[in-house]
Amino acid sequence: MYYLGVDVGSVSTDIVVLDEKLNVYDQVYLRTKGRPIEAIQRGFKQLKNKYKDKEVRAIGTTGSGRGITSFILGADCVKNEITAHAMAGVYYDKEVKTIFEIGGQDSKIILLNQGVVTDFAMNTVCAAGTGSFLDRQAERLGIPIEEFGNYALKSKLAVRIAGRCAVFAESDMIHKQQLGYDSADIIKGLCEALARNYLNNVGKGKDIQPKVFFQGGVAANIGIKEAFEKILGFEIFVPKYYNVMGAIGAALLAKETVESKRCKTNFKGFDISDHVFITNSFQCKDCPNECEVVRILDGEVEIGCFGDRCGKWNQKSHIKSS
Amino acid sequence: MVVTFPHLGNTYIACKIMFDSLGIDYVIPPLSNKEALRIGAFHSPDEICLPFKIMIGNYIQSIEKGADTVIIVGSCGPCRLGEYCELQMSVLKNLGYQVKFIVVDYPGEIGIKELASRIGYISNQSHKKKIEKLRALYRAVKAIRLMDYIEQSARMIAGYEINRGECKRLLLQCRDRVFNESDPSKALKILKSYKAKLSKIPIDKKRKPLKIAIVGEIYTNIESFANHFIEDTLMDYGIATYKSLSPSWWLKYTGLKVLKLHAVRARLAAKQYLKYEVGAYAKETVGEAVLAYERGYDGIIHLLPVGCMPEIVSKSILTSIAKEKDIPIMTLLFDEMTGEAGYLTRIEAFIDLLERRRRDHVLSWR
Numbered sequence: 001m002y003y004l005g006v007d008v009g010s011v012s013t014d015i016v017v018l019d020e021k022l023n024v025y026d027q028v029y030l031r032t033k034g035r036p037i038e039a040i041q042r043g044f045k046q047l048k049n050k051y052k053d054k055e056v057r058a059i060g061t062t063g064s065g066r067g068i069t070s071f072i073l074g075a076d077c078v079k080n081e082i083t084a085h086a087m088a089g090v091y092y093d094k095e096v097k098t099i100f101e102i103g104g105q106d107s108k109i110i111l112l113n114q115g116v117v118t119d120f121a122m123n124t125v126c127a128a129g130t131g132s133f134l135d136r137q138a139e140r141l142g143i144p145i146e147e148f149g150n151y152a153l154k155s156k157l158a159v160r161i162a163g164r165c166a167v168f169a170e171s172d173m174i175h176k177q178q179l180g181y182d183s184a185d186i187i188k189g190l191c192e193a194l195a196r197n198y199l200n201n202v203g204k205g206k207d208i209q210p211k212v213f214f215q216g217g218v219a220a221n222i223g224i225k226e227a228f229e230k231i232l233g234f235e236i237f238v239p240k241y242y243n244v245m246g247a248i249g250a251a252l253l254a255k256e257t258v259e260s261k262r263c264k265t266n267f268k269g270f271d272i273s274d275h276v277f278i279t280n281s282f283q284c285k286d287c288p289n290e291c292e293v294v295r296i297l298d299g300e301v302e303i304g305c306f307g308d309r310c311g312k313w314n315q316k317s318h319i320k321s322s
Numbered sequence: 323m324v325v326t327f328p329h330l331g332n333t334y335i336a337c338k339i340m341f342d343s344l345g346i347d348y349v350i351p352p353l354s355n356k357e358a359l360r361i362g363a364f365h366s367p368d369e370i371c372l373p374f375k376i377m378i379g380n381y382i383q384s385i386e387k388g389a390d391t392v393i394i395v396g397s398c399g400p401c402r403l404g405e406y407c408e409l410q411m412s413v414l415k416n417l418g419y420q421v422k423f424i425v426v427d428y429p430g431e432i433g434i435k436e437l438a439s440r441i442g443y444i445s446n447q448s449h450k451k452k453i454e455k456l457r458a459l460y461r462a463v464k465a466i467r468l469m470d471y472i473e474q475s476a477r478m479i480a481g482y483e484i485n486r487g488e489c490k491r492l493l494l495q496c497r498d499r500v501f502n503e504s505d506p507s508k509a510l511k512i513l514k515s516y517k518a519k520l521s522k523i524p525i526d527k528k529r530k531p532l533k534i535a536i537v538g539e540i541y542t543n544i545e546s547f548a549n550h551f552i553e554d555t556l557m558d559y560g561i562a563t564y565k566s567l568s569p570s571w572w573l574k575y576t577g578l579k580v581l582k583l584h585a586v587r588a589r590l591a592a593k594q595y596l597k598y599e600v601g602a603y604a605k606e607t608v609g610e611a612v613l614a615y616e617r618g619y620d621g622i623i624h625l626l627p628v629g630c631m632p633e634i635v636s637k638s639i640l641t642s643i644a645k646e647k648d649i650p651i652m653t654l655l656f657d658e659m660t661g662e663a664g665y666l667t668r669i670e671a672f673i674d675l676l677e678r679r680r681r682d683h684v685l686s687w688r
């Protein structure tokens with residue numbers, strides 16, 4: 001028996017399979033490339049031959065594409081990223097008080113008290129410090145992203161980089177590079193700038209208590225972890241499955257939903273990868289709201305519809321389960 | 323004369339009823355939407371707050387439809403920050419619109435006489451008898467109070483309704499129907515009938531829905547477009563929402579202010595935290611938050627638009643109230659970039675937070 005969790009972000013899509021004991025049994029990582037439905041279909045194609053439909057006991061979705069993909073998959077639980085990340089963090093360690101999550105596109109901070117979220121903040125505007133930004137810098141310096149963190153560790157003295165904003169950080173780095181600074185020192189400087197930037201923006205005014213979990217793709221970067229530790233003065237923990245915590249959270253939440261409702265899963269089966277899904281959108285002109293209404297068709301059948309404020313296009317869609 | 327006015331929640335319904343009764347020509351701007359914001363943002367100073375821009379959009383869309391007289395609510399309007407209305411007038415003048423402005427302001431600022439003469443100007447355009455004019459005003463006040471009442475109740479009852487979505491449907495339908503009725507007395511009848519309908523919606527009194535209070539900057543509170551229709555979203559999730567700010571609240575506030583009896587309770591509650599006036603309604607924001615805590619709300623959502631100074635002050639005070647009273651308060655900052663997903667994620671996460679907190683309390687109580 002398995003529980004599936006799907007985290008559909010704008011950059012990447014993760015699928016995890018948890019076994020009966022809730023251990024991570026399998027995981028798939030995909031690039032979303034702005035087409036969440038296709039990403040999901042590619043992912044399930046990979047899983048199709050390994051598992052049977054009836055072995056799935058629950059499935060949950062999270063991430064910015066959670067809504068769209070839930071229609072396709074028949075998700076039992078559709079949850080926001082904050083709740084999903086918190087759920088997974090607490091599952092691995094009940095003592096967690098703070099979660100830093102830095103992914104490809106955005107960053108979050110979550111504060112918890114005895115396993116319950118008490119406060120959170122999200123930054124979707126500033127790109128400095130997100131995974132995509134780091135990828136670009138690594139590429140520019142000609143260093144594989146996996147090595148990025150290790151480089152920072154080699155440095156003894158960080159170069160100070162202005163990290164308040166992605167544009168400044170980038171031009172400042174180029175400038176320091178031209179001045180002939182050592183790459184390692186620049187990278188270390190960048191890591192410190194990004195950690196400071198995160199704490200001053202997303203973490204602004206938050207009471208950051210240990211134990212801190214560092215989740216999301218950027219947690220792979222040991223240089224940033226160290227920079228956090230240096231600034232905060234205590235150890236930061238990177239959980240083993242740091243880069244799929246959202247998906248794990250979604251799977252755990254789906255399990256909880258199915259169990260508390262004592263119902264069967266709505267999972268539509270692995271062969272969704274063979275279906276042809278069509279999404280079309282149109283602008284409703286019936287009132288000044290001019291909603292962008294999106295419809296998802298499985299062949300000829302409409303399986304989902306959203307975007308209408310008044311609910312006139314889909315009476316069901318405006319009754320959500322939070 | 324063809325008058326127009328900016329949108330502020332349900333006021334257009336009352337204005338329509340009033341002008342219909344007076345027999346004065348008017349143009350109601352299209353309900354605030356992305357286009358209004360785009361136009362407004364394009365013609366307004368960059369660093370000005372969001373409400374300003376949307377209102378400019380409203381004016382321009384109306385002028386294009388033939389309005390030649392713009393009624394602007396003065397410094398007592400959404401904000402007491404200085405030259406709000408003068409600035410709006412100069413923006414429109416600089417664009418070359420030949421329109422007349424009538425600034426309706428709080429009598430303390432311009433004196434009762436001046437206010438009377440400005441209102442007199444509007445009223446002289448009507449050929450109705452004096453008694454008819456008084457009736458028009460009476461109807462307008464009645465309409466706004468009814469409509470605000472219906473909205474406020476529907477948002478609260480949504481937490482208890484048995485057929486999910488019924489309150490929202492009723493509310494939208496009600497607005498739609500009064501708006502399409504040009505006979506003022508029939509319009510009032512419609513409002514009354516919806517008030518009655520609302521009280522008959524089947525509810526489950528035993529349900530204990532999450533209760534959220536909404537506070538913050540007045541325009542963003544009242545004009546749903548400016549807050550991405552947050553209350554509709556909360557209704558969809560079956561949450562009982564309370565918001566004290568509404569056009570009728572403002573009417574009462576401004577009226578009572580002459581006697582210094584405005585928003586007494588909220589202002590008293592705020593006293594401990596905020597002793598001085600910081601402009602706009604920051605004091606009321608803080609006070610309402612304290613009251614919401616005292617009334618047992620699960621959480622508070624604080625709304626403010628980008629570029630709003632007074633509410634930044636209340637934001638920092640709310641942070642300390644949240645800590646002291648142990649009540650979750652989430653601040654949502656609204657800007658021109660309409661990124662729907664980010665708001666939804668925050669609202670959902672906040673609801674989850676409140677739900678889990680409650681469950682936790684129940685467990686420890688057991």
Ligand code: SF4
Pocket residue numbers: 284285286287288289290291293307308309310311312313
């Ligand atoms: S879907 Fe409803 S709210 Fe949206 S534009 Fe059409 S009529 Fe208006």
Ligand code: SF4
Pocket residue numbers: 371372373374400401402403539540541602603627629630631632633
């Ligand atoms: S209170 Fe804030 S948002 Fe409202 S008008 Fe004043 S500055 Fe603008």
